Amino acid sequence: MSLVEEFKACRHKTLQIFKDIDRETLCYQADPNFSPVGWHLGHIAYIESLWLLESSGGLPCLFPHYRQLFAADSLPKSQRCNLPDLGEIYNYLEVVRKQVFQYLETVNLKSDIKLCYFIIQHESQHYETICSVLEIIKQQKNYQPQLTSGNYSSLNNELVEIAASKFLMGNNSTYAMDNESPTITIHLDTYWIDKYPVTCSQYRKFIEFGGYNNPKYWSKSGWQWRQKINIQQPLYWQNNIALNNHPVSGVSYYEAQAYACFIGKRLPTEAEWEKAASWNIENNSCQIYLWGDQENTRYYNYNNHIGTTTVVDSYPLGQSAYGLFDTLGNVWEWTDSWFCSYKGFKYHPSKEYSQVYFNNQYHVLKGGSWASTHWILRPSFRNWYHPETRQVRIGFRCAVS
Numbered sequence: 001m002s003l004v005e006e007f008k009a010c011r012h013k014t015l016q017i018f019k020d021i022d023r024e025t026l027c028y029q030a031d032p033n034f035s036p037v038g039w040h041l042g043h044i045a046y047i048e049s050l051w052l053l054e055s056s057g058g059l060p061c062l063f064p065h066y067r068q069l070f071a072a073d074s075l076p077k078s079q080r081c082n083l084p085d086l087g088e089i090y091n092y093l094e095v096v097r098k099q100v101f102q103y104l105e106t107v108n109l110k111s112d113i114k115l116c117y118f119i120i121q122h123e124s125q126h127y128e129t130i131c132s133v134l135e136i137i138k139q140q141k142n143y144q145p146q147l148t149s150g151n152y153s154s155l156n157n158e159l160v161e162i163a164a165s166k167f168l169m170g171n172n173s174t175y176a177m178d179n180e181s182p183t184i185t186i187h188l189d190t191y192w193i194d195k196y197p198v199t200c201s202q203y204r205k206f207i208e209f210g211g212y213n214n215p216k217y218w219s220k221s222g223w224q225w226r227q228k229i230n231i232q233q234p235l236y237w238q239n240n241i242a243l244n245n246h247p248v249s250g251v252s253y254y255e256a257q258a259y260a261c262f263i264g265k266r267l268p269t270e271a272e273w274e275k276a277a278s279w280n281i282e283n284n285s286c287q288i289y290l291w292g293d294q295e296n297t298r299y300y301n302y303n304n305h306i307g308t309t310t311v312v313d314s315y316p317l318g319q320s321a322y323g324l325f326d327t328l329g330n331v332w333e334w335t336d337s338w339f340c341s342y343k344g345f346k347y348h349p350s351k352e353y354s355q356v357y358f359n360n361q362y363h364v365l366k367g368g369s370w371a372s373t374h375w376i377l378r379p380s381f382r383n384w385y386h387p388e389t390r391q392v393r394i395g396f397r398c399a400v401s
Helices: 003-016 023-027 037-056 064-070 086-104 109-140 200-208 220-229 253-262 270-278
Strands: 159-162 165-169 184-188 191-194 332-338 363-366 383-385
Touching: 003 086, 003 109, 023 037, 037 064, 037 086, 037 109, 086 109, 159 270, 165 270, 184 270, 191 270, 200 253, 220 253, 253 332, 270 332, 270 363
Parallel strands: none
Antiparallel strands: 159 191, 165 184, 332 363, 363 383
16 A cells, blocks of 8 residues: 555545534533544544645645644643534545645655554544544443453463563664664563453453552552542443453553552553564564564454444454463553653654653553554554543453462
């Protein structure tokens, strides 16, 4: 697929989700931590214009009156609801994209290729955020997702041994985001990690045994958060045996950490998670995808093609070299690592994408979800959220030293 075709395919995916959206949904702020879906659509055009046309191409801003509305560092999220009509936002996207294609015809793509992939992946990230906001709206309306079939008896989530060795962490490729680079060699001692993400059946035991009401399982900050919001279950929880072997989702870092303590385990570090997901000990190399280096839709639940989670053993062809299931797609997974830079980090295209978040306030998430597109679905990709975040389809797996 050519770069232009990738631009078009990514945009087609984004616009498909808006085909039945009404004005109320377009402008509705479903959660104080998230902007309305219409804002995300306009922001996609804003970033594409800012970095490809203005910063790289030296061209004037096509829609200066949108700068304040659609810049990420301008209006508070609560003031992003007064949006243009969907047709006007579509026009914004189309005009910017037309000039982008004209610009790309006049430059040496080798010099701008990394920036182009940044733009595509930036749109992919906002596509997934849009999916998350629409999920929040459905949840507020007590929407019941269609469930995939499966065995309702509980899976045995055995531990997989990851023997001590060095491995190469990160990604230096053209399409890697700045926070994935440069690659670093890390030695990890032997550890064990769950074969599957924690399932609803397993997490139900934590609920039923009073885990939400027992401070001994929670960190100090986690218990303070738990008392403040007074919750008794994950955000998207349904006490339904049909979900037994689906990954639990809608959990904060604090909830994941408390569950791990409850069963005598812990959350894996980012390095532990990435090694278990990507390292091939036989040839001492990282695999971009679990099955090798070629993307294949038969191997994982992604791209919103099902629209919900699936049972955690649905994709046996997608096992990592160590035998882990579901490390790509289905649900994001919390790690116990703060989002920080690798040694030798250089920001691209600006400090505002990653560097401003290197402040020990965000935990790293790995693996992607059922709404992630293949442009960001790789073991080295790093997502990050505040530890109290539970509105996103986030789950986890546990580890033992």
